[in-house]
Amino acid sequence: MNLGTRAILYTARKWRKTLLLFCLLLSITTLVLSGLAISDAQEEQAEELRGTTGTSFTVSRNTATGGWGNGGNGSYSTQEYLTSDMMEKIVAVDGIEGYNASIRTILCLSDVNGQWLEQLEPTGHSMVDCQFYSYSCINSEYHSLFLSGALEMCDGEMLDLSFDNGIIISKEIADKHGLHVGDTIQAVNDPFSNDKTKELKIVGLFEVVADKTDERNNYNEASYYDYANNAFVSETTMKALLENYEDVGYASADFFVNDPEQLEGIIQQVQKITSINWNNFIITANDEVYERVSSSISDTGTLITTLIVVITVVSMVLIILILSMSIRSRKKEMGILLAVGIEKPAVILQYTIETLLIAVAAFPLAYLSSKQFAGMLGTLFGKTAENVIVTTQHFTLVATLGTILLIAAVLISCIPAMRLKPKEILSQME
């Protein structure tokens, strides 16, 4: 009878034992596969979590290296402004999710008939009461007032470059004047000059969440305007409204990154853009939130990784223990095989083939079961496990290492028995 037949016959005839070994191998492989998938999912989730910290860097013009000019309103910097071209080059760097830059001005808003729109709490001076603190936006989603949660959109859409003449105003102002998303209003920078009046379509309304009466905010021009008297305007329109003024441009722009861990690298990439004269601009990293949470996030990562390492090591130990136990109980059989003249290597090979026969069935099944298992356990306790995905790489890794480990385990378990002569083995058994 040849070796292969013997191995198959043993496996089939001792089917209960085979089944048990199969179940054990299946469970342990499932454990390791799930562990690997969980480890990957954790990394992914941690990256997502890092991404929610709103980490950005600001490119602003360096007034220290630029010249100064004198105008009607005191001195002003003559340093070059950020151009759309520069910003597009920066945003093209990998890992940047979006950006925003604003031009701020005070616009007088009126309805389509030229009737001035009154502020929320008018002072009684009609030329002051129609003034709204306005920002032009490249993408209003990234405007600090929306990011900080001071304002929240309640109707319509955020403004971005796809709108040529859009405006976002507060819900309170819209309610006061019976305006809705889709209505048209007019804006002018200085009604007593030859500044153009432009028509704007309301694309969205925001709600005020923050408490503007909190005096902590009182240090800049914007703070003299109630949040409800703020407005966000399309870039194109803003440029047209301010075409009579020279010192208009982007003094700074905020670029938001996907993964704060990459921030440093991204900034270095940005600084390599040669078409921008970096002598004229400063880059500032804004990653305070990330800095605060990063150590705790990486703690969780370390803990999970350790867990997976422990699982893997334990699984290896378990497999060796189980196989050695199963082979140790076959000492007598081994003696008989040796006694009938079958060589030691052939016996070992037979055992190895038997084990591998079980593994061949257990490994692919473990791949399938681990795909289900984590998800099932998750849903059982009402927790989502969408990220826990067993990949073919995981499987290949586990199958390869598992096979090597199994062979090694069989060899190790056979050592004590193999050292004895058939006679010794058989006499020991009597």
Place this chain on the structure above:
Amino acid sequence: MDLLKRVCLYLVRKKGKTATLLAFLLVMATLVLTCFSIQSATITANTNIKKALLGYFTINAKHLDTGITESVLNQILSIDGLSGNYILRSYYYANYYDTDGKLLEISTEGAAQTPAEYENAGKIVASSNSENDSYFTEGGFKLTEGKAITSENGNAVLIHEKFAERNGLTIGDTIQLSDVTDKNRVTDVTVAGIFTSTKEQDAIGTAPSCDLYDNIVFTDLATASYLLYGTEDETNIQFGDFHVNDPEELDHIMEQVQEINGVDWNSCTLTRYDKDYQNAKKSLEGLQNIVFIAIAVVSAICFLVLALFMTLRLRSRIHETGIYLAMGISKGAVLLQYLLEVFIVAAIALLLSYGASAAISNQIGSRLLSQVTAETYETVDLTQNAETAKQPTEDLGLSEIIVEISATDYVIVWAFGLMICLVSTALAAYPIMKMKPKNILSQMS
């Protein structure tokens, strides 16, 4: 031969088998215990993340006649769930005098207007720590001389360097502040520091003279309280920012605050600030779920493997069982013997596993610790033109992550471990026990 003796003899004589079983149980128990300790450590890590996302609420009591009094403040601070980090703030306007009662000069350059009665007045900013005030953290103010004002200072002020220059003031000089509306409230204050503004005020042309950077004076809360409310021994405040441990609890804590008696909460504005947490909430939950799933998978499979192993082990003892039965030992006694063997080994394994998993947990703990130390020394070098964001110096009061086995977890592992041993042995023994001794023995030969 009695049962117990048989058990002991079996364990001692079958050394190899006993050792394998012991090793197996030990490994399993250690794995599950380590799992539990890791899980409780990740809970701490998660709590730390939530805490570090800084959820807080602000009470604006500007419209109350007495502000927030000390007793109300103490009641707020005694609410469970506050992290202990809080900032108290008051704002007011005051006239500036020197010690002789002579009015000091303020800057009016760039002011939209100088309101009547405010010709020598400026904005007073009082905070529990002037360093944390938004003028310093965001507005570009920098202290050039002296020390920041904290709640421990009394009757101290920080003044702008231009204001100091204009009025010939230096650190240690005394000036007088008086309430703009009620001239009776006058207090002497000492100049404790001089600051400068690094950014240009963009409200030039919009702001009244008293709001100009040059005319702002920072002081302590007690001084502001006296000017605002005329309090002598008590410090009342206008604004308070209270940080909470878990931003999830913010609503609940704010409700509790509003249940405090003796305050007209309708005149106050309570605002929640937890945008960072709201942004991170979903991902954070995802991360928690993954940890949970990891622990669940490991525990479930461990018990499964344990049960299978016990079955495998018992099956190799069919022959022995037949002999026992043939000798007239009752089935119950045989089963009991098997159970006792397993229990004795399991007990030893569980005892040893405590030490083993404690050692592993220690290792993990020190790894986390070394990570923290490594981070402290890490400097972010963004080269030439880039400025590094200032490191958060504030103490977030994060809990240290301790990886250790809690007594409850240990008890749970004991209970489940022994139960699994019992059930799996009983189940594995069931088919054997069902057979007659004769059948068993004939099957074997």
